[in-house]
Amino acid sequence: MSNKSLTYQKSGVNIKAADIFVKYLSSISKNRKKRSNSGNIGGFGSISDIPDNIKNPKIVACTDGVGTKIEIANTLNKYNTIGIDLVAMSVNDLIVQGARPLLFLDYISINKIDLKKLKSIIRGILVGCQKAQCELVGGETAEMPGTYEKGKFDIAGFAVGVVEKNKILNKNKIKQNDLILGIPSSGIHSNGYSLIRYILKKKKINIKNNKFLKTELLKPTKIYVKELLKLIDKNLINGCANITGGGLADNIKRVIPDQYCAEINLNNIKTLKIFKWLKKNGISDKEMLKTFNCGVGFCLIVNPNKYKKISGYFTKEFKPYLIGKITKKKNKVKLNGSINWI
Numbered sequence: 525m526s527n528k529s530l531t532y533q534k535s536g537v538n539i540k541a542a543d544i545f546v547k548y549l550s551s552i553s554k555n556r557k558k559r560s561n562s563g564n565i566g567g568f569g570s571i572s573d574i575p576d577n578i579k580n581p582k583i584v585a586c587t588d589g590v591g592t593k594i595e596i597a598n599t600l601n602k603y604n605t606i607g608i609d610l611v612a613m614s615v616n617d618l619i620v621q622g623a624r625p626l627l628f629l630d631y632i633s634i635n636k637i638d639l640k641k642l643k644s645i646i647r648g649i650l651v652g653c654q655k656a657q658c659e660l661v662g663g664e665t666a667e668m669p670g671t672y673e674k675g676k677f678d679i680a681g682f683a684v685g686v687v688e689k690n691k692i693l694n695k696n697k698i699k700q701n702d703l704i705l706g707i708p709s710s711g712i713h714s715n716g717y718s719l720i721r722y723i724l725k726k727k728k729i730n731i732k733n734n735k736f737l738k739t740e741l742l743k744p745t746k747i748y749v750k751e752l753l754k755l756i757d758k759n760l761i762n763g764c765a766n767i768t769g770g771g772l773a774d775n776i777k778r779v780i781p782d783q784y785c786a787e788i789n790l791n792n793i794k795t796l797k798i799f800k801w802l803k804k805n806g807i808s809d810k811e812m813l814k815t816f817n818c819g820v821g822f823c824l825i826v827n828p829n830k831y832k833k834i835s836g837y838f839t840k841e842f843k844p845y846l847i848g849k850i851t852k853k854k855n856k857v858k859l860n861g862s863i864n865w866i
Contacts, residue, residue, distance in 0.1 A: 570661035572627050572684075580689040584623035588613035589680045592717040596741045598675060599731060603641055605744040606679065607648020608655070609714045612745035614683035615656040616766040616822065619752045620779070622693040623685030625658035633666040634677035645679065648744070655747040658683065695781040697762040702825050704776070704786055704848035705834065707751075708841065709821030711743035711798055715769040716815040723805050740798040748822050751837050755824070760834055763825035767817040774814065776823055777856040785853035786825075791861035792847045795819035803865045818863060825850065 533540075574581050590609045597606045615625045630649055632642065642665065653660045672678075712720070720741065724731060731737045748766075755761050765776045776786045796819045803812055812818055824844055826834060835843050851858075 570627065570629075572659065572661060574626070574686055575624075578686055578688050581686045582623075582689050582692060584618050584621045584685045584687060585683070586614040586617040586685075587680065587682045588617065589678065590714045592721060593714050593742075594678065595721060596717065596731070600738060600742060602742055603644040604648040604651070605742045607645045607650070608652040608744035608747070609648075610645075610679055610681040611649055611652025611656055611658075611683070612747045613714055613768070614681045615652075615658065615685070615747060615749050616745070616768075618683055618685040619749055619756075620693065620764055620766050621685075621687060622691045622756050623687040624753055625656045625683055625685045625749060627659050627661045627684050628653050628656070629661060629682045630663035631666070631680040631682070632663070632677060633668050633672065633679075635667075635669055635672035635674055637665070637667050641677075649681075652744075652747060656683075656749045657753075658685075691756060693756070693761070693763055693779075695763070695779060698779070698781055698784060698825050698850060699762065699827070700784060700850055700852050701828065702762055702850040703828050703831055703846060704788060704850065705824040705826060705831070705844035706793065706820035706847040707748065707822040707824065707838070707844045708746075708794065709767070709796070709817045709819055710746035711740055711796060713745040713768065713817055713821060715817070717741075719807070719811075719815055720802070723802070723807075727805065736797075736801075740801075746821050746842065748842075751842070752822075754837050755834060758833075760830050761824050761826050765823045765825075767820055767822060769815070771812075771814045771816060771818065772820060772823070773857045773859060779825070780850070780856045782856075783852060785851045785855050785858055786848060787851050787853075787858045787860060788848035789860050790863050792845070793819055793863045794845065795863055795865065800865050809862060812863075813859070820847065823847070 590606050594606055597603050611628055618625050649660055763779045765779050767775050772788060780786050799816060799818050
């Protein structure tokens with residue numbers, strides 16, 4: 525029998541590299557504002573305070589990932605923006621309930637610890653947390669050489685928020701004749717990338733040599749928290765929907781009461797250049813609408829009397845505009861007209 529001892533590192537897991545990464549996380553977290561002195565990255569868990577001004581708190585939790593957008597990041601060797609995406613995908617779901625994000629945790633599983641890559645992802649996550657007004661309180665980094673191929677990884681995020689009981693956005697607040705407003709997306713966000721990558725492969729497009737696609741395909745998902753929290757605080761909205769996988773129809777119907785219908789006028793949709801590019805590359809209208817946000821990243825459902833008050837809370841780039849209304853019909857969603865792709 526050989527006298528050579530077996531080690532975890534020989535199996536492909538480098539605990540020393542993981543420890544260096546945890547120390548990096550701890551060092552950058554010390555420079556950030558804490559909600560509680562009890563939270564610590566690298567410990568067994570983190571403790572966070574519920575804001576004192578919330579008298580009857582309800583906890584809301586969401587989890588999500590960024591899908592195969594990570595393969596675009598791998599191709600372009602650029603990882604900071606997918607960290608922002610990771611935060612956005614969860615916190616944008618939280619605010620649909622009216623919840624204020626409190627804390628965020630990440631999970632990174634990777635073939636082999638790559639400190640440069642991981643630090644870049646974390647820097648993006650921290651930017652996302654700053655935009656979402658929440659704290660990165662911990663997470664897990666798993667080195668899994670037997671599961672992932674060389675250079676491959678996946679990321680997932682978990683967000684926890686809190687909402688005052690009487691501020692919860694639920695279906696019973698939505699009424700007939702309420703208006704549906706579309707808030708522009710920043711781009712593709714984080715859905716539909718398997719289809720995009722299929723197009724790139726089929727048409728033999730090298731995105732490294734395409735300035736437009738290099739920029740558009742890694743644009744971070746817009747985080748709508750700051751604006752939405754102000755609207756919720758002022759009681760200006762009756763409901764909202766985060767437009768992710770499934771597009772407008774599949775996402776908005778999740779917040780519509782059974783007796784009502786969200787009638788959307790597709791003629792009003794202000795689409796973006798990247799979606800026009802995708803449409804030109806052989807995707808049908810139906811497939812576009814059920815796969816991508818098509819330019820509308822978030823929807824608001826508001827009383828007509830409050831419509832004019834809402835626009836002042838947004839910058840020009842993300843100013844909401846009218847795309848439909850709530851009617852009394854059996855179908856939860858009805859799409860009228862068509863998007864102008866020209």
